[in-house]
Structures are given as C-alpha cells and as structure tokens.
Amino acid sequence: MRQGWVLGFGLALACSTVAVAEPNEPPGEPLSYAREVGRELFAREWIADDPRSAGGRGLGENANAESCVACHSLGGAGGAGGRSRNVGTVGDLANVFGGMQATMVPQGVLSIGRPWDGSTMGSPRNPPALFGAGLVDAVPETALRALAAREHAAHPAISGRVSETEDGRVGRFAWKGHIASLEDFVAQACKVELDIVVERPGEPEPAADLRAEELTALTQYVAELPEPREVADQPLARRGEAVFTEVGCIACHVESVGPAERVFSDLLLHDMGEALSDAGFGYAESAPSELVAVAQEWRTPPLWGVRDSAPYLHDGRADTLTTAIELHGGEAASVVASWRARSDEDRAALDSFLRSLTAPM
Numbered sequence: 001m002r003q004g005w006v007l008g009f010g011l012a013l014a015c016s017t018v019a020v021a022e023p024n025e026p027p028g029e030p031l032s033y034a035r036e037v038g039r040e041l042f043a044r045e046w047i048a049d050d051p052r053s054a055g056g057r058g059l060g061e062n063a064n065a066e067s068c069v070a071c072h073s074l075g076g077a078g079g080a081g082g083r084s085r086n087v088g089t090v091g092d093l094a095n096v097f098g099g100m101q102a103t104m105v106p107q108g109v110l111s112i113g114r115p116w117d118g119s120t121m122g123s124p125r126n127p128p129a130l131f132g133a134g135l136v137d138a139v140p141e142t143a144l145r146a147l148a149a150r151e152h153a154a155h156p157a158i159s160g161r162v163s164e165t166e167d168g169r170v171g172r173f174a175w176k177g178h179i180a181s182l183e184d185f186v187a188q189a190c191k192v193e194l195d196i197v198v199e200r201p202g203e204p205e206p207a208a209d210l211r212a213e214e215l216t217a218l219t220q221y222v223a224e225l226p227e228p229r230e231v232a233d234q235p236l237a238r239r240g241e242a243v244f245t246e247v248g249c250i251a252c253h254v255e256s257v258g259p260a261e262r263v264f265s266d267l268l269l270h271d272m273g274e275a276l277s278d279a280g281f282g283y284a285e286s287a288p289s290e291l292v293a294v295a296q297e298w299r300t301p302p303l304w305g306v307r308d309s310a311p312y313l314h315d316g317r318a319d320t321l322t323t324a325i326e327l328h329g330g331e332a333a334s335v336v337a338s339w340r341a342r343s344d345e346d347r348a349a350l351d352s353f354l355r356s357l358t359a360p361m
C-alpha cells in the first residue's frame with residue numbers, strides 16, 4: 001500500500017470532526033452556488049472512481065490525502081497542518097533547480113509533494129493556514145515591487161526581493177513565494193495533493209474531475225475564509241508589539257501590505273542563512289536565474305494567526321515561537337541579535353504579542 005493512502009486513511013477519521021467555516025453570509029440568505037460548492041469541495045473526501053467527478057477518475061493513486069481539510073484544519077477548516085501533514089518536494093524536480101534550467105521549469109512544480117517520512121529525497125514543507133488568503137491574493141504587484149525598493153533603502157542589511165514567475169507575474173504564495181495567484185495554487189493543490197484533474201477557465205478538459213466553475217468556486221471559498229483575529233487590547237501584547245518594532249522584526253514582517261492589514265509580512269524573499277537552507281535537497285545555492293528562490297531564500301510568512309499554526313518554519317521544525325526566532329539567520333541575524341540582547345521581560349512581551357495573533361475561530 002502506498003504511504004499516501006495509509007496517511008490519508010488515518011486522517012479521514014480524524015478530520016470528520018473538523019467544523020467547516022461559514023463564509024460571512026448575511027443571515028437568512030441562501031448560500032450562493034459558489035459558496036456552497038466551494039465549501040463542499042474543500043471538505044470533500046475524494047475516492048477513486050468518485051461519482052462526484054465531472055468526467056474523470058476521482059482521487060488518483062498519487063494523492064497525498066483525500067481532502068483539502070485533511071491538511072488544513074488547525075484552528076478550524078482552512079487552518080495550518082501538523083508535522084505529520086508535511087509534504088516533500090519531489091527529488092528529480094528539485095534537482096532541476098540545482099541545474100541551469102530554472103527558467104524552463106513550468107511554474108509551480110516546486111510544491112509537488114509526497115508525504116514526507118524523513119527518508120525520501122525532497123525538501124519538506126509544512127501546510128500553512130489559509131485564513132486571509134483572499135487579501136494576500138488582492139495585494140497589487142506594484143505594492144510588492146515598491147516595498148522591495150523601499151525596504152532595501154531603509155535597512156541596508158535587509159534586501160527583500162520579489163519572487164517573479166516565468167510569465168512575469170509576482171509570486172506571493174508558498175514558502176518559496178513561487179506561486180502568483182490563489183487560483184493557480186488551488187488548481188495545483190487539486191492536482192498535486194489530491195491527484196485529481198482540474199479544468200482551468202477557458203481550457204476545456206473532457207476528463208476533468210473538477211469543472212472550471214467548480215475550481216473557481218473552491219478558489220472563492222478559500223479567498224473568503226475569515227481573516228485571522230487579534231485578542232483585544234492586552235497591555236503586555238501592546239508592549240510586545242513595540243519591542244517587535246524596535247528590534248526590527250517589522251523590517252520583514254511589515255504590518256500591512258495593500259488590503260492585507262496587520263498581516264505582518266512583506267511577502268518578499270529573504271536570505272535566512274545556512275541553518276534554514278534546503279541546499280541538500282537540490283536547490284541552487286546561488287541564483288541560476290533571478291526568478292527562482294535559491295536554497296537560503298524564503299518568503300516572509302504572514303504572522304497573523306500565528307498562535308494557532310504551530311509547528312513553525314517551512315518544514316515545521318520549530319515547536320515554539322522562540323525556537324522559530326532563534327533559527328533566523330542571514331539577513332535577519334542582526335535583528336535576532338537585538339532581540340537576544342533585550343531583557344527577559346521584553347522577550348516575554350514580544351511572545352505575548354505573537355500569541356495575540358490568532359486563527360479566526
């Protein structure tokens with residue numbers, strides 16, 4: 001039996017109790033088609049030869065799980081996933097990035113995943129929370145480019161750069177920042193995580209499991225997941241936010257970008273040093289092309305909702321917020337040194353600020 005199936009099976013039992021988020025629908029109004037179908041698709045447990053399939057074969061044999069919610073459920077449907085839900089990038093594809101053909105790689109292949117058991121070749125990735133993803137999707141490209149230019153001028157040691165896709169769009173999703181839009185990511189998640197065939201709008205696909213309008217509905221559901229919340233005004237958390245700003249976390253974890261208010265991310269790529277490098281997995285150590293993130297580069301993850309998305313960092317190696325901070329190197333080294341130099345009280349206040357950023361439910 002394939003490992004994906006074993007994992008998926010245990011999971012199906014575990015996730016039947018996960019509540020599915022209600023989009024913000026005016027009371028008394030029936031759910032629109034898109035909302036109803038999108039919500040159903042996010043929670044749906046696919047099976048092989050699924051009668052739900054439009055014209056395809058249902059859950060494929062390379063599926064990593066049977067549903068989206070199987071991996072995105074911490075703090076409610078759409079949340080992050082535990083370490084057991086990590087997937088690994090596929091070795092041969094990762095190797096392409098170690099060579100010189102980076103610009104020829106079709107966009108998106110980096111996230112192709114298999115359940116990661118610690119032994120397979122492939123760089124592990126932990127599932128992030130999707131709350132507020134619609135706002136990240138709506139950030140204008142110009143805002144990201146402007147941020148990259150401004151940031152470098154304001155903090156010479158910090159040089160966030162935009163991740164560009166082959167077709168010239170700005171990436172803003174995934175740990176490597178290589179996916180430009182929510183629809184692209186959702187389509188890829190269907191293909192890679194569930195191994196189902198999706199039809200993209202304007203590209204008819206007779207053997208599709210999901211029709212284009214169903215993909216749109218699923219994307220819309222993810223886009224409308226509620227935003228993360230903040231625990232109301234606690235003096236210690238307010239003091240911690242001041243420490244966060246003073247030591248310079250805010251240089252990368254910027255408060256707001258476009259419509260994503262209090263997102264605490266610049267959505268840009270940063271060199272985070274050797275400890276976080278995934279060079280051993282076939283990523284290039286220096287850029288064969290400016291487009292592709294290299295081994296030590298990661299997109300600043302939004303910190304909204306961070307209390308409820310442990311474990312932390314791209315591979316979920318950090319169980320606590322403090323460990324995640326301690327592992328920052330590269331461009332963040334001097335900021336982390338300032339954080340270490342603070343009193344225990346200041347560091348506890350900062351921790352309390354981070355813990356005030358919670359999942360919506």
Ligand code: HEC
Binds near residue numbers: 110125194222
């Ligand atoms: C087997 C586990 C798994 C399943 C099933 C899964 N995901 Fe994910 N998801 C992940 C991982 C791991 C990542 C991070 C990948 C990366 O950054 O390269 C992720 C990232 C995402 C992101 C990008 C979030 C961001 O801010 O970068 C979106 C959107 C997403 N998933 C949607 C979905 C949808 C929709 C489904 C169902 C069709 C789904 N996922 C099914 C594991 C999973």
Ligand code: HEC
Binds near residue numbers: 303
């Ligand atoms: C140079 C930019 C930069 C600076 C400065 C910085 N960070 Fe980060 N932070 C990142 C990146 C990039 C990651 C993701 C690294 C990875 O996953 O390997 C990250 C990850 C995190 C995470 C884990 C989030 C998650 O969802 O897994 C936390 C918590 C965090 N940072 C807090 C802080 C705090 C607190 C400070 C200040 C002491 C700080 N960061 C300074 C760029 C930065």
